[in-house]
Amino acid sequence: MGESDLIFKFQSDNGVVEALLIENKIDADAQPEQGERYQLRGHKGKEQGYWEDFRTCILAPLAYLERNIEPYDYEIAYEDIIGYLKSKNSTRSNYRANVLTSAVEKQRRGYVSCVSIAMTEYARKYLEYVSEYHPELRPEKSKPRAEGHTWINFSPFGVEKKMPIVHQIYGDAVKIMFLAQAERYEELSLIFNDFNAHPLVVRQSGKSVIVEVKVPSIDPIIETFEASFPAVQEAIKVALDLYTYCVEKRI
Template identity: 55%
Template sequence: MKQLNTYLCISERDVDLLILEEFIVSDSFSNWFVSTVLGQSIECSTVGAWHSVSDPLFGESDLVYIYKLNSGSSHALLIENKIDAQAQPEQSTRYQQRGLKGIELEHWSSFQTCIIAPRNYLENNAEIYDSEISYEQIVDYFGCQPDARSTYRASFLKEAIEKNRRGYLACVSESMTLFAEKYLSFVALNYPELNPEKPKPRAAGHTWIHFYPLIHDSNTRIVHQIYGNKVKIIYLGQADRYYEISDKFGQVQDRKYAVKKSGKSVTVEVNCPDINPLTQNFEDVFEQINEAIALALDLKQRLY
């Protein structure tokens, strides 16, 4: 028995429930988590915490935590949890929409969206949330607590981090992996200035193609969002540049760009042709791919 792993398999739901319990029973954890999200030390009191909160129009939040500050006002954290699953199209946008709806319904007076995941996942994530907390940060929090229960929770999350490191090969889609490999190899050969990401195994829903044209600026990237039919620039953590970016792209006459502020970031997007990489071969949609690449090249020129 001693040779067996303590956990057969840790799922995102397992982590959801661990974090949910901490919100409910531990004021120390709740204060630490909220302070980390807000970037300042605060004390709060728990109103409640919920798992898998669904909205019929805007989808599901993995966790919702509502707290009060000394002023008596209620605030919410809408939390997405990931170990290794690919983000759904516009997932972070729907978190914002659910947060805004909560304000309209007077469930809370303000909100923040947050994603928790292994650090490796966050470094490769293109979805934009108001804040990010890595599993490693949570492990460090538990590691500073003196009780055996916290030691167990730290070891539990370390196993989830290890699962991310190993990769969840059972979810790999051969068709999506092959499509992305051909797409990225084509761009690397013919348009190296876009600096495409390296090919890697992909799940069926992993349909975002990333370009990093500014070699020394990974916080500014171009993405072909295949499901969603968009090519976009993502300015991560650059919300203070919203008006500058909006003015810049508002002056473009030949294309219609949509400039959006999302949390602490800004996106600039334009429509592109419909492609289904799971039912269509790369060669079958070569014309549509070239149209998307042309849009990416155009966006690249406007970065400067």
């Protein structure tokens, strides 16, 4: 499950020992299912008696958070912390604000050097195809990508519903992620029990519920979009079937 960048353990006012598991994302791309692994580490710590409750948090520049769909309980932008520190208007807080500002600027300048031309081009063609032929999936906008940034994101229900559909290319899966809706696990399990278009799994991941369908493997670094098009079409069909089912069931 890996390690957390930072764990802040404390006792709340009601005497409960709690933990905040923090992912500090300043100069690297998200790893597959990283947010889910943070949730698993939180539950493991709870089972082992290290804390009684926990929350997960990602700390990153705003530009990163805008494209993040990993399930964390909280998101905090570096820019918000910088603004808070500057509002204190003290020598120490201004120094800390300047350090964080330098880190954000360095991240912005350095990002270009780790862009993968192959991954960027593959995603561009994928998203353009969906935009033209299946606009109802509302694909994300194309942008420069690092080699490991292989998630293709759709928001057919709107961002506010926190129900993105994702093709996790390296995960060989298409998923609907019901973010911060863990209390709906039983309800969603019953609803998707009638879904017969593809075999699927409904599981709870921390504070979220994941509905997952396996799809054919693709290697976007080695394969061209055209060569892997049949596998792409199958993944898109799964996304469309999941979307249609949710609309019909009024989820």
